[in-house]
Amino acid sequence: MTTQTTTPKTPDTPAPGSPTGLIGIPAPLGRALATGGGALTVLSTFLAWTWTDAFPGDLTVYGYPGGLQVLVLIAGALTTLLGLASYGVKGLRWLVPAGADAALKFAALGAFATTWYTVIAISAQLGGVVNLEPGGYLAAAVTLIALLGALALPFERPEPDPFDPDDTGWDKARHRAAQNWATVKAALAGTTPRPRKPLPTWAEILVIVAVLALALTVFTYGIGTEYDELFVGFLITAGLGFTALHRTGLITHISELTARHQNTTVFGAFLAAALFPFTQTDDQYATIGVYILIFATVALGLNIVVGLAGLLDLGYVAFLGVGAYAASLVSGSPSSPFDVHFPFWAAVLVGAAASLVFGVLIGAPTLRLRGDYLAIVTLGFGEIFRITANNLDGTSGPDVTNGSNGIAGIPDLKILGFDFGTPHDIAGFTIGRFANYFFLMLLITAVVVLVFRRSGDSRIGRAWVAIREDETAALAMGINGFRVKLIAFAVGASLAGLAGTVQAHVTYTVTPEQYLFAGTTPPNSAFLLAAVVLGGMGTIGGPLLGAALLFLIPNKLQFLGDYQLFAFGVALVLLMRFRPEGLIPNRRRQLEFHEEADAPAALGKTGA
Amino acid sequence: MTTTATTTGQTVLDARGVTMRFGGLTAVRGVDLTVRSGEIVGLIGPNGAGKTTFFNCLTGLYTPTEGEVRYKDTVLPPTSYKVTAAGIARTFQNIRLFANMTVLENVLVGRHTRTKEGFWSAVLRGPGFHKAEAASRARATELLEFVGLAAKADHLARNLPYGEQRKLEIARALASEPGLLLLDEPTAGMNPQETRATEELVFAIRDQGIAVLVIEHDMRFIFNLCDRVAVLVQGEKLIEGDSATVQGDERVVAAYLGEPLENDPGAAEAAEVEAAEAHADTPHDTAAGKENDR
Numbered sequence: 001m002t003t004q005t006t007t008p009k010t011p012d013t014p015a016p017g018s019p020t021g022l023i024g025i026p027a028p029l030g031r032a033l034a035t036g037g038g039a040l041t042v043l044s045t046f047l048a049w050t051w052t053d054a055f056p057g058d059l060t061v062y063g064y065p066g067g068l069q070v071l072v073l074i075a076g077a078l079t080t081l082l083g084l085a086s087y088g089v090k091g092l093r094w095l096v097p098a099g100a101d102a103a104l105k106f107a108a109l110g111a112f113a114t115t116w117y118t119v120i121a122i123s124a125q126l127g128g129v130v131n132l133e134p135g136g137y138l139a140a141a142v143t144l145i146a147l148l149g150a151l152a153l154p155f156e157r158p159e160p161d162p163f164d165p166d167d168t169g170w171d172k173a174r175h176r177a178a179q180n181w182a183t184v185k186a187a188l189a190g191t192t193p194r195p196r197k198p199l200p201t202w203a204e205i206l207v208i209v210a211v212l213a214l215a216l217t218v219f220t221y222g223i224g225t226e227y228d229e230l231f232v233g234f235l236i237t238a239g240l241g242f243t244a245l246h247r248t249g250l251i252t253h254i255s256e257l258t259a260r261h262q263n264t265t266v267f268g269a270f271l272a273a274a275l276f277p278f279t280q281t282d283d284q285y286a287t288i289g290v291y292i293l294i295f296a297t298v299a300l301g302l303n304i305v306v307g308l309a310g311l312l313d314l315g316y317v318a319f320l321g322v323g324a325y326a327a328s329l330v331s332g333s334p335s336s337p338f339d340v341h342f343p344f345w346a347a348v349l350v351g352a353a354a355s356l357v358f359g360v361l362i363g364a365p366t367l368r369l370r371g372d373y374l375a376i377v378t379l380g381f382g383e384i385f386r387i388t389a390n391n392l393d394g395t396s397g398p399d400v401t402n403g404s405n406g407i408a409g410i411p412d413l414k415i416l417g418f419d420f421g422t423p424h425d426i427a428g429f430t431i432g433r434f435a436n437y438f439f440l441m442l443l444i445t446a447v448v449v450l451v452f453r454r455s456g457d458s459r460i461g462r463a464w465v466a467i468r469e470d471e472t473a474a475l476a477m478g479i480n481g482f483r484v485k486l487i488a489f490a491v492g493a494s495l496a497g498l499a500g501t502v503q504a505h506v507t508y509t510v511t512p513e514q515y516l517f518a519g520t521t522p523p524n525s526a527f528l529l530a531a532v533v534l535g536g537m538g539t540i541g542g543p544l545l546g547a548a549l550l551f552l553i554p555n556k557l558q559f560l561g562d563y564q565l566f567a568f569g570v571a572l573v574l575l576m577r578f579r580p581e582g583l584i585p586n587r588r589r590q591l592e593f594h595e596e597a598d599a600p601a602a603l604g605k606t607g608a
Numbered sequence: 609m610t611t612t613a614t615t616t617g618q619t620v621l622d623a624r625g626v627t628m629r630f631g632g633l634t635a636v637r638g639v640d641l642t643v644r645s646g647e648i649v650g651l652i653g654p655n656g657a658g659k660t661t662f663f664n665c666l667t668g669l670y671t672p673t674e675g676e677v678r679y680k681d682t683v684l685p686p687t688s689y690k691v692t693a694a695g696i697a698r699t700f701q702n703i704r705l706f707a708n709m710t711v712l713e714n715v716l717v718g719r720h721t722r723t724k725e726g727f728w729s730a731v732l733r734g735p736g737f738h739k740a741e742a743a744s745r746a747r748a749t750e751l752l753e754f755v756g757l758a759a760k761a762d763h764l765a766r767n768l769p770y771g772e773q774r775k776l777e778i779a780r781a782l783a784s785e786p787g788l789l790l791l792d793e794p795t796a797g798m799n800p801q802e803t804r805a806t807e808e809l810v811f812a813i814r815d816q817g818i819a820v821l822v823i824e825h826d827m828r829f830i831f832n833l834c835d836r837v838a839v840l841v842q843g844e845k846l847i848e849g850d851s852a853t854v855q856g857d858e859r860v861v862a863a864y865l866g867e868p869l870e871n872d873p874g875a876a877e878a879a880e881v882e883a884a885e886a887h888a889d890t891p892h893d894t895a896a897g898k899e900n901d902r
Binding site: 455459 | 667688692704705706716719726727740780
């Protein structure tokens with residue numbers, strides 16, 4: 001192989017265009033193996049995988065899948081369904097508007113990865129493969145067979161680039177690697193889905209409701225995973241399962257539906273989120289829920305500043321801090337130097353107004369800077385806030401914030417006689433303290449979403465995007481750049497302040513150390529920015545999803561311990577390499593993909 | 609021909625003694641220029657003559673070191689967005705669209721100075737907001753129809769072909785309802801057909817009562833289009849007059865064909881000759897089309 005010089009063809013590389021699989025099994029056999037393997041995977045989850053319940057989740061029971069087996073069951077069922085759909089079984093065609101083959105590969109990969117992760121985790125934890133029962137062996141074998149079968153499915157091979165005869169050996173090796181990578185990518189690539197058949201409006205809304213219910217179920221399951229292994233398994237299954245569904249083209253159809261019924265979708269999503277506390281039996285996961293919501297809301301506020309107006313703010317968490325401090329100072333806390341107890345609505349106004357003032361004070365001098373300079377200066381101001389709060393303790397400065405001890409003992413909210421601190425019974429469900437705050441926070445999130453949507457789609461929102469795209473041209477179009485940027489900064493700041501007022505009451509205590517630039521627990525400025533970038537800049541769903549992931553992953557994967565930030569950094573680098581537009585690309589980016597064919601190159605300078 | 613049928617009226621633009629220095633380099637030296645309403649004025653000159661710098665002085669991107677610029681008898685503020693609000697809109701030599709916004713959104717951004725709705729109006733969405741938004745969209749759609757891009761309103765600006773990007777930039781500039789439109793090389797990189805379409809477009813803009821000042825290297829385009837042409841050489845205005853006067857002036861020919869005006873031989877000069885020759889070549893291709901047009 002290394003002696004090859006000019007011809008691009010190798011014995012094992014079939015001619016371009018002729019559809020073959022990655023693996024040399026005949027396609028019909030591969031399809032049968034994948035489908036049958038999927039079915040057997042489902043079956044194997046009903047067997048015992050190990051003999052002892054020392055491995056969490058109790059995988060010892062016959063006839064009743066538990067823990068990770070449930071995830072494998074779902075992945076196996078998806079594989080079987082897609083396999084049947086790839087045979088063109090009537091009644092399953094709606095499932096695969098973009099063809100089933102690529103999706104089948106991902107589904108089989110999901111089942112395989114989850115199963116093998118489980119089997120390996122059992123062996124590693126209990127000390128050897130002897131701890132596996134026949135069910136475990138069967139599952140491992142059939143998922144491998146299904147994966148191999150799926151990889152044998154035909155796909156359009158990319159046109160190979162001809163070799164340059166002058167290439168050195170190293171160049172050739174690189175060339176070949178690039179070629180192989182392109183082939184693998186082509187094997188897993190999806191196709192454009194066929195157009196959606198129009199449904200009656202009620203049916204479309206029903207589909208949206210079903211999707212939201214599914215999303216709530218998945219989210220609730222993820223948040224409720226009780227041990228590390230289950231959460232890792234959940235991430236694998238959910239990630240690959242979602243990719244499989246994306247490859248079927250179903251997700252594209254659903255996003256068309258949600259785009260058509262935007263208001264219904266947003267309303268439904270909030271309703272689904274409001275149902276979350278009712279799915280919980282105790283307050284443990286509602287706690288996570290409310291923290292995620294705080295984090296997500298602040299990230300969404302940051303998305304106005306970063307995603308819409310393109311102002312890189314690295315000190316954004318300071319605005320959350322200002323809001324929290326302002327609210328705590330007027331909350332009647334015993335450690336507050338002000339002996340006042342404002343009602344909540346007034347505290348909210350104080351918090352938002354304080355953040356607004358702080359935002360304008362920081363923005364006015366700094367927003368004359370562009371790009372990296374602005375990032376550095378905002379980073380500095382974020383630290384200034386934290387250090388100032390630390391020093392206003394009565395010794396280094398006037399006694400306002402109680403120094404590093406912070407404002408403690410912030411009383412629970414009481415709105416119209418509703419005590420947020422005590423559990424309430426609503427329709428047979430017990431709604432605990434954190435669930436109460438969850439509802440309140442959801443209201444704040446709704447406000448932020450409303451502000452984001454409405455301001456984004458208006459004269460001011462277009463001005464923000466114009467500034468982000470090309471500041472000089474925006475100025476030449478009559479946009480007062482400084483003013484518009486200051487508005488973005490101030491709006492972002494007051495929204496974060498709004499969230500801060502609730503945060504102060506949820507956490508009982510406000511200390512300067514909650515508002516770092518970077519730390520292991522969100523929210524901090526670095527994580528907020530990461531949530532926006534990870535989720536997708538300029539979207540609503542993006543920061544919400546990004547924040548949920550960034551909160552859950554460190555929270556659930558305790559075993560990562562000291563390597564958490566390292567793993568996080570690696571994940572972010574990989575994401576930026578392979579999906580720079582974020583998990584949820586915004587409408588404009590999607591548009592970019594739809595018309596990618598006729599995009600002209602950037603236009604250079606053409607003479608003076 | 610429409611060129612001669614213009615009635616020149618009020619002075620729209622009045623630049624007096626505009627000088628722009630960057631450190632020791634004087635890019636523009638004491639240039640006077642007036643543009644009256646209903647006029648198309650051309651600004652030509654070899655590469656590096658200071659045409660774009662002069663444009664930037666007019667539009668507030670640069671503050672002139674000396675001299676002043678008046679628009680309809682008021683001295684222009686030295687700030688880009690205020691100049692646009694006053695009524696001067698421009699396009700850029702290297703297209704500067706908002707690449708990731710749709711075609712319609714680009715034009716809507718151009719409406720910024722002529723609308724008032726602020727942040728609160730956008731969030732509260734009262735009846736006034738919807739009315740203003742609908743009016744803006746109607747006007748933007750109208751402008752897209754005017755330049756012939758209405759069918760592509762929902763495309764991303766970056767995905768338009770080159771010629772249409774130029775048109776979109778003009779539509780965006782027109783959206784600010786200017787009294788004077790500055791076009792910086794509107795036909796650069798265009799083929800003869802596109803150049804002629806642009807010519808028609810500029811006439812149509814003039815017929816709407818908007819004065820036009822245009823920088824261009826395509827001489828046939830300029831002399832077809834303009835009522836008056838000013839020649840800028842090494843930062844100074846060499847001559848100003850109608851097409852015949854300028855075309856007949858041997859100093860202009862010298863400036864373009866490389867006979868050094870002052871003792872300034874060098875490599876830059878050679879490059880200019882090449883550029884001038886390249887431009888001199890193109891009109892031959894258009895000649896046939898032009899004859900048909902008359």
